[in-house]
Amino acid sequence: MTTQAFFIGFFGLAAVWFGVVVFRTHSMMRSALALLFSQTALGAMFLGMQAEFLGVLQIMMMATEMSIMAIFMVMFMMDPGGLGEMEMTHQKRLSLVAGFVAFTGAAAVAVLFDWGPVVSVAPxxxxxxxxxxxxxxxxxxxxxxxxxxxxxxxxxxxxxxxxxxxxxxxxxxxx
Amino acid sequence: MSIELILALMTGAALFGVGIYGALSQTNLVMIMMGVELILAGAMVNLLAFWRYLHPDVAAGQMFVLIIMTVMALEMAVGFGVAIARFRAKGSVEMEEARELKG
Structure with a gap:
């Protein structure tokens, strides 16, 4: 495995993990911060994929965007700290199935489709x-x-x- | 086949799946927007992976990533505009309470 593959895998895993944390915590602040970390990990992944401009842009844009989102979270929520552990989900089973089907479908296409020759050198x-x-x-x-x-x-x-x-x-x- | 391309596409697929789950399962408007952000992030990763590993000489791939970033910012702006209007009218951004769009 190359160094590039390691960094893509590492930051990709971090982005997905923080994406999951967004919906697993009761605290709105933690949700907003988890989304910020997820998007920042994506920015780092872009840097790993040698897209320097877009990587830096992603990190800068998402840092600003998620900070604003965190402020709105605190303003709108009755319990932004999540201490009351309010249930804020519905149709959980349907959502899980839809999410899993979407992931499986996209992953199957990614693995099974023949993408043709891969270019190893980027400008x-x-x-x-x-x-x-x-x-x-x-x-x-x-x-x-x-x-x-x-x-x-x-x-x-x-x-x-x-x-x-x-x-x-x-x-x-x-x- | 390149392991880097597969890793990137799998990351995109996972973010898309998590985003779909979040957008469908959450009752709060801001949390639904977070789900949509993750869906768009998944699309963005795929576009960049296609650019980097299949067509690095065509800058249109990067341009589409910029467009997705624009869409993310637009979604936030319009979403928060709607959220403020809703909060002012009803004192809440819970979408369970917004089944009747009578204002």
Whole structure:
């Protein structure tokens, strides 16, 4: 087994394990932190796969995203520390079966399908970033621009949904 | 066949399965969003593995990973917008209580 395979396996296992912990703990803070560790392990796995730019981006983005998620968790939950050990699941058996079937199906395809010849050498980091930039501003420009517009639309929509309506502001003194 | 590719695809499959379980089993909106994040993470791992081990010379694979990251951020933004609206209206983000979408 190569060093690369070891790191991919190690960080992959860590990502899956922390993903499982997200749904096994009663504490919302621990859930958010477990998801953060899971996504960070994925970032490290990307680095192991020689995708330096995306690995670093993944770690930076997910650290920010999960910190915000943890704050929202504390704001929304009745018992963010999980001391009351509230049951927050339903249709557990169906969910387990669906999750297992999804994993088995995807794993079977991964193992049984013939993926063809594997390329062992990846372009160096600088070349990758240059290629990605050219791709984003060249052939995939339309997709990239659509993603930008979609982000802007989602930001405006999310803010519009979240802010208090004007009539509610004028009738209550709470806000 | 490359052991690295298989390891990466198995990781993606496992994250996808765990995410499906989380999204279906949780009653809290934020926890459901965490499940969806894991599903998207599984897809992201697969895309990067395909880029790295099958087509490292085509940057479109990396571009699709960027798009998935964008979708993850969008899901968070819209999800939290809905969560805030729901919390303000009903004082809870439990989805068991949100069967009737009457506002």
């Amino acid at each position: 160096d980091a600088a070349q990758q970033t240059a290629d990605l930039g050219l791709e984003l501003l060249g052939r995939s420009m339309l997709i990239f621009e659509t993603a930008g517009i979609t982000i802007l639309t989602a930001m405006i929509a999310a803010t519009a949904v979240a802010i208090l309506p004007i009539e509610a502001k004028t009738t209550t003194n709470e806000y």
